[in-house]
Amino acid sequence: MQNSSPSDNTMVLVDNLTVTFGENQVVNDVSFNVKQGEIIGMFGISGAGKTTIIRVLTCQIEKKNWSGNVVVTGLNPSKKRNHSKILGNIGYVPQLELLNLYFELDPLKNVDVFTSTYGMNKKKARETAEKLFKILDIPEDTWKKRVSRMSGGEKKRLSMAIGLIHNPKVLFLDEPTTGVDASKRYDILSYLKKLNQHLNTTMFIITHDLEAALICDKTAILRQGKLLEFDTPQKLISSLPSGGLVARISIENLDQKVIKTVQKFDSVKNVLRVGNETIEVLMENFENNLPKLMKYLFENDVKINSMSRDTANFRRLFQIRIQEEEKKENEMDISEINSKGGIIS
Numbered sequence: 001m002q003n004s005s006p007s008d009n010t011m012v013l014v015d016n017l018t019v020t021f022g023e024n025q026v027v028n029d030v031s032f033n034v035k036q037g038e039i040i041g042m043f044g045i046s047g048a049g050k051t052t053i054i055r056v057l058t059c060q061i062e063k064k065n066w067s068g069n070v071v072v073t074g075l076n077p078s079k080k081r082n083h084s085k086i087l088g089n090i091g092y093v094p095q096l097e098l099l100n101l102y103f104e105l106d107p108l109k110n111v112d113v114f115t116s117t118y119g120m121n122k123k124k125a126r127e128t129a130e131k132l133f134k135i136l137d138i139p140e141d142t143w144k145k146r147v148s149r150m151s152g153g154e155k156k157r158l159s160m161a162i163g164l165i166h167n168p169k170v171l172f173l174d175e176p177t178t179g180v181d182a183s184k185r186y187d188i189l190s191y192l193k194k195l196n197q198h199l200n201t202t203m204f205i206i207t208h209d210l211e212a213a214l215i216c217d218k219t220a221i222l223r224q225g226k227l228l229e230f231d232t233p234q235k236l237i238s239s240l241p242s243g244g245l246v247a248r249i250s251i252e253n254l255d256q257k258v259i260k261t262v263q264k265f266d267s268v269k270n271v272l273r274v275g276n277e278t279i280e281v282l283m284e285n286f287e288n289n290l291p292k293l294m295k296y297l298f299e300n301d302v303k304i305n306s307m308s309r310d311t312a313n314f315r316r317l318f319q320i321r322i323q324e325e326e327k328k329e330n331e332m333d334i335s336e337i338n339s340k341g342g343i344i345s
């Protein structure tokens with residue numbers, strides 16, 4: 001029988017994936033596909049279904065709980081006989097590094113343990129390990145010391161190296177920056193990018209660190225089991241009104257009343273409070289309407305301290321999309337109450 005993998009360089013294909021636990025549908029008709037070498041960021045607040053999707057792709061969820069067409073490295077995880085092949089083709093870096101590292105052993109011994117469970121050639125695996133350790137700047141003087149003596153950042157990088165020892169086609173990382181100092185988070189992300197560039201490994205990064213979008217080729221936004229978006233972050237941002245141009249306005253005594261005033265201006269599409277005294281405003285026909293907005297605010301006694309223009313970043317896009325969904329849901333609730341002859345008239 002032919003593999004169901006398309007002829008192009010698709011690494012992961014997900015078509016109409018739905019996952020149900022008992023009464024709860026936790027993933028709802030999700031479809032996307034991923035090409036070789038792409039870095040995919042999976043974003044969404046806790047409970048959105050990110051880990052569940054990854055668990056389907058990594059053969060951790062029984063077929064009775066899910067439906068849809070899923071292909072990982074050319075193989076379908078719904079068939080048990082494909083599991084060992086899929087697991088050989090993928091790597092997994094868990095959220096907590098103690099789940100894939102032995103802290104009382106040194107890094108090279110950790111590699112040995114991992115290679116023996118995969119039935120790999122020990123010498124070759126050590127060579128690969130040394131190459132990975134070098135890419136990841138794991139200092140040579142730590143290679144033969146206990147992992148427990150390594151710094152937090154070094155442990156995290158070692159955990160990534162272990163996930164890559166068998167040269168997987170796809171690497172899954174669950175929250176690689178959670179628990180890492182804010183100042184070190186970007187380091188982790190740039191190491192992932194570096195690995196991706198050196199090895200051409202396809203990567204899935206689950207994260208609520210919205211800065212991670214910077215290294216992603218595609219970003220998935222999930223909410224309550226639904227995939228709201230799946231595209232390059234640039235494309236998603238430029239689909240906002242006026243291509244994502246924002247006016248960042250600092251306002252004296254900013255409160256809900258002032259925000260309502262801004263929202264009332266005709267061409268304003270979205271107002272986000274991004275600081276104590278700061279809002280970001282998206283509008284249609286930005287260039288034309290910005291001076292008109294300023295005039296309108298002035299006439300309505302809104303005291304502007306400063307104004308600058310910028311392009312929305314991924315964080316804003318994420319906030320806006322989640323906000324829009326919440327609004328839609330509220331409107332649906334209200335119309336449901338109305339149609340049932342309920343309390344809102």
Ligand SMILES: Nc1ncnc2c1ncn2[C@@H]1O[C@H](COP(=O)(O)OP(=O)(O)O)[C@@H](O)[C@H]1O
Nearest residue numbers: 021024026044045046047048049050051052053
């Ligand atoms: N094995 C399971 N049995 C029942 N419910 C589950 C199971 N795994 C996950 N869930 C539920 O599915 C939803 C999505 O969870 P998860 O995929 O872990 O979200 P995320 O990773 O986006 O935070 C949550 O409401 C969670 O409680």
Ligand SMILES: [Mg+2]
Nearest residue numbers: 050051052206
């Ligand atoms: Mg999760």
